[in-house]
Amino acid sequence: MNGTQRFRKLAAGVAIATALAGYAHAEVTVLGWPGGPEETALRAAAQAYNALPDTAADEQVSLLFFNRDGFFDKLQADMAAGTDAFDANLLATYSIGRYAPFMEPIELDPGAADVFGDTVLETMQFEGEQYGVPLDLSAHFMYYRTDLIDALLEDESAHARYSAIAEEYLGQAMAPKHPDDWTWDDYVVTSLYFTQAVNRDSPVRYGTVLQMQNLLFNMMVFHSYPRAYGADWMDADGTITVDSDAYRLPLERYKMLLDAGATPRDSLSYEFPEANAAYNSGQVAVMLQWNGAAGELMDPDNAMHAENVAVVAPPAGPEGRFTHIHGLGLGLNENARNPEGARKFLEWLSTEDAAVIYARNSGAPGLTGNALARVADDRPDLVQLGEFASSYGFVMNGGTSASALSVYEAQAQAFTGYWAGTQTLDEALRNVERAMADLLE
Amino acid sequence: MNTRIGSQYENPILAAPMIVFLLLLLGFPSLLNIIYSFSAVGFSNIRTPEFQGLQNYQAVFNDPMFWQATRFSLKFATLTALAECGLGLFLAIFLSPLLRQRPWLLAILMMPMMVAPAMMGLMYRLVLHEFVGPLPHYLFKWFGDSPAFLSASNVFTTVFVIETLQWTPFVLLLCYMAYNAINPEIKEAATVDGARPHQLLWYIELPLILPTVAVAFFIRFIDGFRIFDNIFVLTGAGAGGSTTSLSIYIYQTFFRAGDIGKALAASVVLFVVSFLVLFIAIRVLRRGKR
Numbered sequence: 146m147n148g149t150q151r152f153r154k155l156a157a158g159v160a161i162a163t164a165l166a167g168y169a170h171a172e173v174t175v176l177g178w179p180g181g182p183e184e185t186a187l188r189a190a191a192q193a194y195n196a197l198p199d200t201a202a203d204e205q206v207s208l209l210f211f212n213r214d215g216f217f218d219k220l221q222a223d224m225a226a227g228t229d230a231f232d233a234n235l236l237a238t239y240s241i242g243r244y245a246p247f248m249e250p251i252e253l254d255p256g257a258a259d260v261f262g263d264t265v266l267e268t269m270q271f272e273g274e275q276y277g278v279p280l281d282l283s284a285h286f287m288y289y290r291t292d293l294i295d296a297l298l299e300d301e302s303a304h305a306r307y308s309a310i311a312e313e314y315l316g317q318a319m320a321p322k323h324p325d326d327w328t329w330d331d332y333v334v335t336s337l338y339f340t341q342a343v344n345r346d347s348p349v350r351y352g353t354v355l356q357m358q359n360l361l362f363n364m365m366v367f368h369s370y371p372r373a374y375g376a377d378w379m380d381a382d383g384t385i386t387v388d389s390d391a392y393r394l395p396l397e398r399y400k401m402l403l404d405a406g407a408t409p410r411d412s413l414s415y416e417f418p419e420a421n422a423a424y425n426s427g428q429v430a431v432m433l434q435w436n437g438a439a440g441e442l443m444d445p446d447n448a449m450h451a452e453n454v455a456v457v458a459p460p461a462g463p464e465g466r467f468t469h470i471h472g473l474g475l476g477l478n479e480n481a482r483n484p485e486g487a488r489k490f491l492e493w494l495s496t497e498d499a500a501v502i503y504a505r506n507s508g509a510p511g512l513t514g515n516a517l518a519r520v521a522d523d524r525p526d527l528v529q530l531g532e533f534a535s536s537y538g539f540v541m542n543g544g545t546s547a548s549a550l551s552v553y554e555a556q557a558q559a560f561t562g563y564w565a566g567t568q569t570l571d572e573a574l575r576n577v578e579r580a581m582a583d584l585l586e
Numbered sequence: 587m588n589t590r591i592g593s594q595y596e597n598p599i600l601a602a603p604m605i606v607f608l609l610l611l612l613g614f615p616s617l618l619n620i621i622y623s624f625s626a627v628g629f630s631n632i633r634t635p636e637f638q639g640l641q642n643y644q645a646v647f648n649d650p651m652f653w654q655a656t657r658f659s660l661k662f663a664t665l666t667a668l669a670e671c672g673l674g675l676f677l678a679i680f681l682s683p684l685l686r687q688r689p690w691l692l693a694i695l696m697m698p699m700m701v702a703p704a705m706m707g708l709m710y711r712l713v714l715h716e717f718v719g720p721l722p723h724y725l726f727k728w729f730g731d732s733p734a735f736l737s738a739s740n741v742f743t744t745v746f747v748i749e750t751l752q753w754t755p756f757v758l759l760l761c762y763m764a765y766n767a768i769n770p771e772i773k774e775a776a777t778v779d780g781a782r783p784h785q786l787l788w789y790i791e792l793p794l795i796l797p798t799v800a801v802a803f804f805i806r807f808i809d810g811f812r813i814f815d816n817i818f819v820l821t822g823a824g825a826g827g828s829t830t831s832l833s834i835y836i837y838q839t840f841f842r843a844g845d846i847g848k849a850l851a852a853s854v855v856l857f858v859v860s861f862l863v864l865f866i867a868i869r870v871l872r873r874g875k876r
Contacts, residue, residue: 218841225629243844246630359823361842409716410734413825414741419715426717547630551843558651562826565738584843 172207173486176220176231178473179210183281186508193502194493204486217550220244224478232481233491236277238268238471238540239361242547249477250274251488253495260497262531264538265511268472271545277474278495280503282511284468284534285369286456287332288424288442289324289431293339293348293453297321306344310337314401324431327460329370332431333398339430342406350428355399355408358416359561361553366433367560368469368541370395373462378541378552378581385581387556388574391464396573400564413565425449433459436530437509458533470538472511511535548584555580616857623850632846642851652852654827655835662746662831663810669750671803674757675795678765679787685762696759698752707819710748738825745817745829749810757802764798765791797871804867808860832856 177187191206209231211219217240223230224247236244253275258266261279269277297303298321311319311334321338322331336352337343343352356363368376376391402408409415409423417434421441424432427449434442445451459468475494481487493499497516504510504520504527511534512520512527521528543549559576562568568576623642625635646652677695685692701709714735716722725732735744768791776790814833823830823838830838836856840849 215841221629221841221844225632227633243629357825358821359825359827411714411716411736413738414711414736414821419711422715422718428717548844554838554842558823558827561824562828565825565828567738567826567828 172203172205173233173483173490174207174209174231175475175487175490176209176211176234177475178216178235178281179213182507182509183473184210186503186506187280189506190494190499190503190508194490194499197493203483204489206490224248227480229478229480229482232478232483232487233475234478235473236269236476237473238545239365239549239553241269241271241276241476241545242549244476245271245274245276245547247479248276249479249481249484250276251278251477251491253278254492256497257495259514260495260500260516261511262513262535264470264535265472265513268470268540268545269474269476277476278491279472279474279510280494281473281509282436282470282530282534283472283509284436284470284511284530284538285366285433285459286436286439286468286529286533287324287327287431287433287459288438288454288456290349290450291453291455292450293430294321294324294335297335297338298323303338306346307334307338310334310343314405324455324460325457327457329373329395329398329460329462332433332460333402335431336402336407337405340405340407347430349430351409351423352407352430353402354415354420354423354429354432355402355412356415356417356420356434357399357403357408357412357561357564358414358419359557360416361550361557363416364553364556364560365469365471366435367395367399369433369459369467370398370462372467372469372539372541373460373464375462375464378543379585380542383585385578385585387577387581392574393570396560396563396570403564413561436526436533439526456529458537466537467539468533468537470511470534470540471544511538543585546585551584552581555584619850620854622847623854625847627847628844629846635847638847642847643855645845645848646851646855649848651827651830652832652835655830655832658828658830659811659813659832662742662749662813663807665746666749666753666810667803667806669746670754670757670806671799673750673754674759674802675761675799677754677758678761678795679791681758682762682765686766692759692762696755699755701752703752703815704819706748706752707816710744710816711820714744736821738828741821741824741829745820748816748820749813752816753806753809757799757806760798760802761795764795768794800867800870804863808863811860811863812856 175187175191177184188208191208194200195205216235217237220234221240221243224234224244227247234244234248236248253266254260257278265279265282266275268282269275269279297307304320307321308318311317311330314337315330315334319330319334321335327335332353339347339349339352341347341350356366371392371394374391374394376389376395377386380386403410403412411419415423417438420432420434421438423429424434424442425448439456442448443451443454448454458466460466475491477484477487477491494503497519500510500512500516501519504512504516504524509527509530512531513535517528517531543552546552556577559568559573559580563570563573622635624637624639626638626641627635681691698706713719713721716732716734722732722735733740735741772790773786776786781789812833813831814837817829817831818834818837821829823834832852833856836849836852839845839852843849
């Protein structure tokens with residue numbers, strides 16, 4: 146091969162590479178949450194969008210997935226490095242503030258508020274701007290065994306024992322109630338009643354299972370409890386308000402349940418899968434858990450007593466009934482190669498039709514109004530999710546800030562230390578307040 | 587003359603690819619880490635770090651969690667290295683006759699070492715779980731109770747045992763090789779001189795294996811000191827940071843807190859400590875040889 150031939154081949158290679166790169170630029174590349182129902186739902190939505198007659202060739206959506214492990218850490222590093230490998234990317238409520246410097250606010254479809262409701266839209270907002278389309282919503286359900294609770298409610302001879310346990314642990318006589326009428330005190334006493342270490346006649350080994358591993362997601366589960374007592378991270382002036390009775394009481398009650406043996410002794414290493422495994426064993430009466438566990442816990446092929454598992458919203462406190470919510474969504478990368486195409490896709494994704502497609506294909510969006518009515522028959526679980534989220538959903542003040550993840554981490558570190566007995570409650574709260582003051586200043 | 591010039595440049599030329607490789611893949615990131623460790627840098631200004639002197643190091647040394655992680659790493663590394671060396675040495679000598687006859691057994695004994703540490707953590711997360719793990723299941727079945735392996739009071743012992751089980755084969759391998767490399771004539775001579783088996787072991791064999799045990803100890807110490815994978819998968823940072831090693835501390839400071847400068851300052855400290863241990867190990871070994 147002579148020099149001219151070599152040069153021609155090289156030029157042809159460069160031309161092909163350039164053409165391929167140009168083609169890649171023309172697409173809208175979307176980085177989604179890999180594996181599980183979220184991926185299935187996003188694939189279905191993207192397929193539907195690509196098939197629309199007004200979706201041009203340069204607006205076709207192609208999806209990109211990488212491993213779930215350390216997803217947000219990797220995403221953070223990529224975005225900080227100014228990646229343009231994707232136009233739209235996943236974001237979560239608690240990490241919006243961290244990613245916002247590398248993202249652009251977006252416009253949703255004008256009817257988005259009617260589809261999702263304001264509470265759900267707020268899970269994708271930061272400093273008054275909409276940074277993402279809400280897709281999958283996570284809230285908490287109180288799962289309970291109907292056979293056990295019904296037996297307790299019907300057996301009047303058991304009420305005396307129940308009341309005695311309430312007297313012993315909470316200092317007041319109490320009577321059993323239906324879970325939908327529970328306060329957090331009812332939850333605690335019921336958990337103790339169904340604990341063999343407390344009540345030898347309990348048909349199950351543990352009354353509840355708490356997720357107490359030093360992990361930020363476990364703090365989210367815990368937060369529904371103090372919020373019912375009026376807890377918040379900060380007041381309107383930005384003063385940290387964690388060292389409060391609203392936090393103290395739930396922290397003490399969690400420790401009491403652990404020390405009394407009402408939750409497995411390994412609970413300090415439990416998170417989502419461990420708690421589900423415990424519940425599925427049929428040895429636990431009630432559990433506060435993510436809505437995402439419903440499929441697993443209520444599947445007769447997978448769980449013992451699945452036919453006897455029901456859900457209600459988390460119990461009430463003096464300030465009302467609350468469930469911590471956070472959402473996964475899609476937003477616009479600041480360095481997107483095809484920002485216009487991405488904006489168009491994200492706007493479509495916030496329409497009622499897109500939300501219905503997403504919901505019908507295993508997604509778990511928090512829907513309301515007509516959108517919810519359209520999927521209610523296929524997805525009855527979304528009715529509860531939407532209802533709980535809109536009625537009881539909350540995000541802590543500062544929960545979408547750039548430091549939100551770190552705040553959860555600091556709380557997990559200190560609170561688990563208290564539960565494990567390596568810190569006093571005062572020390573734990575002091576450590577959290579100090580960390581939060583640095584992080585949220 | 588040309589030959590002399592050729593031989594003069596031969597070594598540098600041959601070594602050049604390796605040096606370039608090391609400079610690019612180790613030297614550059616290390617240099618960047620050192621620069622960043624003296625800078626105010628987070629994810630939002632990763633391209634425009636600001637020099638701030640020793641503040642990150644000051645923050646690291648004033649952080650109680652850093653000292654807790656250091657204590658954990660030191661305790662974990664020392665105890666696991668000692669246990670692995672003791673057990674590995676014992677097994678090497680005790681199993682030596684058997685392994686000489688059936689060398690394939692060595693391959694079986696090496697198997698725990700071949701499991702990725704993260705996989706080991708995941709495996710024990712299942713094995714030790716009260717409701718799905720076989721160990722608690724049989725303990726409940728036979729004795730009506732099972733210890734909470736990952737409770738706050740037991741978690742250190744659990745991770746210590748898992749690490750020791752996984753890496754004792756490494757020490758066993760080194761010690762077995764060293765034990766078999768002892769000149770049989772020396773042992774024969776001692777036996778002829780009337781040395782009893784325990785004297786043979788104490789005065790002849792152990793002193794000859796000791797340098798290998800020392801190397802194994804330092805390698806295992808460094809490995810234990812920078813432990814991350816299996817503990818992180820098994821228990822995370824532990825309740826109240828009870829299983830936070832220095833590597834986990836660095837990871838959390840970097841990714842979760844987003845304080846890159848502080849995380850890198852801690853990593854430089856970890857590097858210096860590891861380097862010092864290695865330096866001391868080499869000095870000890872050299873002195874032993876003399």
